[in-house]
Amino acid sequence: MEERIAMMRDDPAVDLTVDGSGVGGLLASVFGGEMTATPGQCAHCNTVSIVGTMRAYTRGPGVVLRCPACAEVVIRIVETPTATIVDVRGVSYLRIERAAGR
Numbered sequence: 001m002e003e004r005i006a007m008m009r010d011d012p013a014v015d016l017t018v019d020g021s022g023v024g025g026l027l028a029s030v031f032g033g034e035m036t037a038t039p040g041q042c043a044h045c046n047t048v049s050i051v052g053t054m055r056a057y058t059r060g061p062g063v064v065l066r067c068p069a070c071a072e073v074v075i076r077i078v079e080t081p082t083a084t085i086v087d088v089r090g091v092s093y094l095r096i097e098r099a100a101g102r
């Protein structure tokens with residue numbers, strides 16, 4: 001375990017990431033509801049991951065979510081002054097639960 005932590009500290013990219021739950025507010029505003037517990041399937045490796053466990057890169061002009069299994073880009077969100085652009089071509093599906101009774 002200590003070895004794994006040391007390896008992660010040596011990866012310069014890790015410092016630039018949060019997990020998907022760190023961008024939960026942005027995702028909620030884009031998709032209209034809580035998304036961090038939502039499962040989604042990576043279109044690259046077919047792994048199903050919870051959005052909250054995806055790696056979020058937030059230092060660029062937008063937010064990029066990457067698959068925790070293969071590290072490919074799953075979702076990109078860019079906010080401009082007049083629009084929000086959502087690129088979901090890296091995801092095969094997102095399973096968004098409806099609240100009971102709706």
Ligand SMILES: [Zn+2]
Nearest residue numbers: 042045067070
């Ligand atoms: Zn993947």
